[in-house]
Amino acid sequence: MTWLVGAALAAGTAVHAPGTEAAPEVALDGVPESADVQPLDPEGEPHQVRARLLLDRAEVRPGETVRLGVHLEQKTDWHTYWVSPGEVGKPTVIDWTVPEGSTVGERIHPAPAWFELSGIISYGYEDQVLHHVDVTLPDDISGEVTFGATADWLVCEIQCIPGEAELTLTVPVATEGQVQPTPWVALFDHAEGTFPTPMLEIDAFSIESAVSTSAVRPDDEFQVAIRLAPTGKEFDLVEEHGHWPMFTPIASPGWMMMDKSVTVNDDGSVLVLLDGYALENEDGSLPTDQVAGALFQVEVDGEWIRAEYRTPIEFVAADTEVLASTSPLFGDGAAALTPTEGPAVEPANVETPKPFSILDTLPYLGLAFLGGILLNIMPCVLPVITLKLYGLVEQAHITSEERRKAGTFYTLGIMASFGALAGVIVILQQVMDFQAGWGFQFQYPPYVIGLATIVFAFGLSLFGVFEIPAFGEDSMAQASDKEGAMGYFLTGAFATLLATPCSAPFLGTGMGFAFSLPWPMLILFFLVAGFGLAFPFFLVTFIPALYRFMPQPGAWMETAKQFLGFTLMATTVWLVDVLAAQTGTDGAFGMLVFLTVVALGAWIFGTWGGLAATRRSQLLAAMFAILLMVGAGWKFLITETQAAEDCDDGSIVASAELDFSEEVPWQPFSEDRIAQLDGTPVFIDFTAEWCLTCKVNEKNVLATQTVRDSMKANGVVPLKADWTNRDDTITEWLKRYGKAGVPFYLVIPADRSKEAIALPEVITPDIVTESLDAAS
Numbered sequence: 001m002t003w004l005v006g007a008a009l010a011a012g013t014a015v016h017a018p019g020t021e022a023a024p025e026v027a028l029d030g031v032p033e034s035a036d037v038q039p040l041d042p043e044g045e046p047h048q049v050r051a052r053l054l055l056d057r058a059e060v061r062p063g064e065t066v067r068l069g070v071h072l073e074q075k076t077d078w079h080t081y082w083v084s085p086g087e088v089g090k091p092t093v094i095d096w097t098v099p100e101g102s103t104v105g106e107r108i109h110p111a112p113a114w115f116e117l118s119g120i121i122s123y124g125y126e127d128q129v130l131h132h133v134d135v136t137l138p139d140d141i142s143g144e145v146t147f148g149a150t151a152d153w154l155v156c157e158i159q160c161i162p163g164e165a166e167l168t169l170t171v172p173v174a175t176e177g178q179v180q181p182t183p184w185v186a187l188f189d190h191a192e193g194t195f196p197t198p199m200l201e202i203d204a205f206s207i208e209s210a211v212s213t214s215a216v217r218p219d220d221e222f223q224v225a226i227r228l229a230p231t232g233k234e235f236d237l238v239e240e241h242g243h244w245p246m247f248t249p250i251a252s253p254g255w256m257m258m259d260k261s262v263t264v265n266d267d268g269s270v271l272v273l274l275d276g277y278a279l280e281n282e283d284g285s286l287p288t289d290q291v292a293g294a295l296f297q298v299e300v301d302g303e304w305i306r307a308e309y310r311t312p313i314e315f316v317a318a319d320t321e322v323l324a325s326t327s328p329l330f331g332d333g334a335a336a337l338t339p340t341e342g343p344a345v346e347p348a349n350v351e352t353p354k355p356f357s358i359l360d361t362l363p364y365l366g367l368a369f370l371g372g373i374l375l376n377i378m379p380c381v382l383p384v385i386t387l388k389l390y391g392l393v394e395q396a397h398i399t400s401e402e403r404r405k406a407g408t409f410y411t412l413g414i415m416a417s418f419g420a421l422a423g424v425i426v427i428l429q430q431v432m433d434f435q436a437g438w439g440f441q442f443q444y445p446p447y448v449i450g451l452a453t454i455v456f457a458f459g460l461s462l463f464g465v466f467e468i469p470a471f472g473e474d475s476m477a478q479a480s481d482k483e484g485a486m487g488y489f490l491t492g493a494f495a496t497l498l499a500t501p502c503s504a505p506f507l508g509t510g511m512g513f514a515f516s517l518p519w520p521m522l523i524l525f526f527l528v529a530g531f532g533l534a535f536p537f538f539l540v541t542f543i544p545a546l547y548r549f550m551p552q553p554g555a556w557m558e559t560a561k562q563f564l565g566f567t568l569m570a571t572t573v574w575l576v577d578v579l580a581a582q583t584g585t586d587g588a589f590g591m592l593v594f595l596t597v598v599a600l601g602a603w604i605f606g607t608w609g610g611l612a613a614t615r616r617s618q619l620l621a622a623m624f625a626i627l628l629m630v631g632a633g634w635k636f637l638i639t640e641t642q643a644a645e646d647c648d649d650g651s652i653v654a655s656a657e658l659d660f661s662e663e664v665p666w667q668p669f670s671e672d673r674i675a676q677l678d679g680t681p682v683f684i685d686f687t688a689e690w691c692l693t694c695k696v697n698e699k700n701v702l703a704t705q706t707v708r709d710s711m712k713a714n715g716v717v718p719l720k721a722d723w724t725n726r727d728d729t730i731t732e733w734l735k736r737y738g739k740a741g742v743p744f745y746l747v748i749p750a751d752r753s754k755e756a757i758a759l760p761e762v763i764t765p766d767i768v769t770e771s772l773d774a775a776s
Contacts, residue, residue: 013115013116014113015114015241015244016113016114017111017112017245017297018245018297018299020194023128023187023190023191024186024190026183026184026186027183028052028071028073028184030183031052031053032169034167034168034169034170035052035054035168036050036052037165038050038051039163039165047161047163048074048075048078048163049072049074049155050072051071051072051073051163051165052070052071052073052167053069053147053148053167053168053169054068054069054070054130054169054182054187054188055067055069055147055169055184056182056188057171057179057181057182058181059173059179059180060137060145060172060174060179061137061174061175062138062139062141063137063139064136065105065135065137066134066135067132067133067135067188068096068098068134068149069130069133069187070092070094070131070132070151070167071128071129071130071184072125072129072153073127073128074125074126074128075157077126077157078126078156079113079115079124079125079157080092080124080125080153080155081112081153082109082123082248083109083250084123084248084250084251085122085123086122086123086249087122089124089156090154090162092131092152092153092154093152093153094107094149094150094152095149095150096149097146097147097149097150097168098137099138099141099147100138101138101140101141102135102136102138103135104135105134105135105136107133108196109195110131110191110195111196111295111297112124112125112295113126114241114244114245116241117696118696118699120695121242130187130191131151132191135147142173143172143173144172146169146170147168147169147170148166148168149166149167150164150165150167151164151165158761158762159739160688160694160742194306196295196306196307197306199307202305202307203233204230204235204298204300204305205228205229205231205298205307206228207226207227207228207229207296207309209224209226209227209293209311209329210224210311210327210329210330211224211225211292211313211325212225212325212330213322213323213325214314214322214323214325215314215316215320215322216276216278216315216316217278217315217316217318217320217322218315218318219280220278221276221277221278222275222277223273223276223330224273224274224276224292224311225271225272225273225327225329225330226271226272226294226309226311227269227271227329228269228270228272228298229269230268233300233301234301234302235298236298236300237264237268237270238299246270246296246297246298247270247272247294247295247296248294248295248297249292249293249294250291250294250308251276251292252289252290252292252313253287253290254278254281254288254290254313254315255278255287255313256277256279257274257276258275258276259274260273260274261273271329272294274292276292276313278315280315288315289312290312290314291310291311291313292310292311292313293308293309293310293311294308294309295308295309296309365524365528368525368528368529368532369528369531369532372530372531372532372533372535373533373535403542404541406541407537407538407541407542408538409486410489410534410537410541411537411538413489413490414531414533414534415527415534417530418529418530418533419523421526422522422523422527426522426523445583445587445638446639448575448579449579449591449594452572452595453594453598455568455571455572455575456568457602458568459566459568459569459572460565460599461602462565463565464606465602465603465606466602466603466605466609572595576588576591576592576595583639584638586638587637587638590638593632594629594632594633594636594637597628597629597631600628601625601628604621604624604625605618605621605622605625607621608620609621609625652676652677653665653667654680655711655716655717656715658712660708660709660711660712661708663708664707664708664711664718665718666685666718666719666720667719667720668720668722669722671729673719674719677717678752679752680750681715681748681750681772681776682717682719682747682748683711683717683718683719683745683746683747683748683768683772683775684718684719684720684721684745684747685698685702685718685721685743685745686723686730686733686734686742686743686744686745686746687720687721687722687723687742687743688723688742694742697743701764701765702763706769707765707769710769710772710773714773714775715750715776716775721733744759744761745759745763746758747759747771747772749774750775750776757771757775759771
């Protein structure tokens with residue numbers, strides 16, 4: 001359909017509402033000065049939005065109904081937002097002033113356009129939009145009457161800039177003769193043409209809804225179910241852009257929409273489930289007049305019909321008892337309910353992620369493969385693959401077929417482990433709604449403790465404290481084909497365990513893209529990265545020419561193995577540092593004590609349970625060593641993550657104490673904190689929850705490994721200036737640097753006599769890291 005052709009804008013892709021045409025060209029130069037306002041930015045330049053107060057009559061009569069509207073004309077590529085803006089943005093708020101005794105009708109919002117940038121979706125208006133209401137005047141007016149409006153909006157392109165205007169319009173009251181329309185009637189008619197149709201006037205479909213609980217309490221999670229069903233007419237559900245335009249969610253400020261799903265059934269019915277999280281007002285009071293709903297846009301008998309549906313959400317105090325809903329909309333067969341009698345129908349399809357091009361994924365698959373190769377030179381992985389290569393060298397007598405089997409099973413071990421890790425992530429994301437990422441398991445102290453223990457014990461074995469049959473030299477030479485294959489398979493799995501925290505440059509980019517794709521592609525990315533990790537070893541085992549270049553076995557190998565033991569000790573130190581960031585100094589101290597006991601247990605087993613000892617001695621030595629380690633773990637290990645501070649107490653955290661391993665450790669912005677950080681380079685992110693470009697930059701640039709490493713290396717303290725709500729201090733700082741809105745990035749050098757470095761709105765990792773190097 002022609003209406004689905006979107007324009008590629010600087011702020012992303014825009015697709016207009018179906019069945020709509022561009023607003024008519026109307027001369028607006030006749031609007032009085034008091035009703036025509038274009039604010040100025042801090043540099044004295046005109047704002048991106050020009051606001052006008054319009055009336056559809058040149059004069060009014062007592063007792064009649066007129067249309068009063070605020071017309072927003074936006075610069076090219078800029079857009080304002082719908083009543084429910086989506087993932088980012090803020091709706092336009094208008095307070096009307098009308099003659100005393102007048103009645104103001106309900107404000108109805110024109111159908112929005114769909115905007116997308118880097119996977120972030122919002123709904124709003126580009127070019128121009130007219131927000132209007134019906135005003136019924138009293139019977140006793142005469143002379144002149146004055147209308148007014150105070151409009152507050154957010155407009156976005158690369159920057160997001162708030163704006164406001166106070167508008168007034170005075171018109172005469174006519175007592176006789178015919179009232180002439182203004183030239184702007186066509187704009188009012190056009191806006192009304194995109195209004196949703198009242199539900200009572202629609203016989204093409206029916207709508208029902210339910211909330212999962214009788215009421216919601218602050219911090220409650222809840223669901224809202226909305227079901228739309230056809231009533232016999234030809235019903236065409238056009239699904240584009242994640243089910244838009246068919247379905248657009250509506251959420252009010254008192255709750256946050258965490259997720260949504262749309263199920264379309266064979267009978268044409270649609271079930272929408274909105275996952276919500278209840279909030280409370282800043283003053284601790286309960287929100288009122290809260291709703292959830294949807295704008296449905298469907299094609300019926302070739303004609304587009306819009307219906308806006310809302311259901312109320314009641315808030316109650318936290319200690320109030322609430323009841324679960326018994327509505328069949330939340331049952332297993334909810335999606336199969338039909339408007340008429342008949343058997344239930346199973347869902348035809350469930351909402352799928354947004355469309356993507358397979359060609360777009362090829363460069364990222366290449367990056368994942370290269371990243372997997374680079375993982376081989378990471379300090380945590382290199383010892384493992386080197387040991388396996390030494391094992392092949394030591395077994396110079398084995399055949400080419402046996403070498404290929406070793407390479408195959410090592411590769412299968414890695415790919416099976418990568419596939420299993422991807423499967424766990426998919427289950428967490430799809431079933432448990434837990435957003436896991438690359439290396440997520442390292443966020444849990446028990447996993448870090450277990451891996452550190454394995455790595456430490458492996459290192460001790462390389463020093464000769466004890467021997468591990470699965471990796472020992474004798475077993476390599478004497479193992480059967482099956483045991484040797486299993487040994488290589490398990491080594492591949494162990495390499496995966498050590499590889500997941502490493503973030504090679506290419507792998508970080510490829511995996512960052514993969515987590516935004518449907519789950520089958522996510523698994524494919526993990527398998528490709530795993531093959532990259534296995535590829536060097538795989539190549540050596542399958543190409544005899546490369547094998548001939550490997551050194552000959554000899555006494556040097558024992559020395560090399562012991563050297564590799566030190567690399568595993570270094571890996572253990574790193575893992576203990578990770579644990580310290582999670583459990584504090586007490587947790588790190590407990591881990592060191594536990595590892596000391598592990599070393600003692602390994603020595604006991606190596607001394608009295610060696611290969612030459614009897615089976616009884618080996619068993620007793622192993623049991624005694626295990627009991628020692630279990631007791632030490634129970635006594636000294638801390639497995640709970642240290643609680644984070646809940647509020648800003650004004651304290652200063654030095655850069656050396658900040659943990660950049662997983663994310664940027666943002667500190668709250670304040671002028672006092674900047675003053676106390678004199679002598680330390682500071683990076684300030686002026687941002688807001690409603691700013692689309694801010695979110696894209698934070699996700700694609702500031703959160704990258706490159707930027708985080710640069711901040712850590714240069715001793716930078718990152719501050720976040722959150723402008724989501726009005727903040728006079730942040731506003732003053734923006735004006736100081738000639739900025740009207742966010743995003744804005746500022747680097748303050750350690751030497752305060754040097755000028756601060758202001759970055760552009762669109763940033764790259766290179767731009768950020770170069771400025772950080774200069775500031776330090």
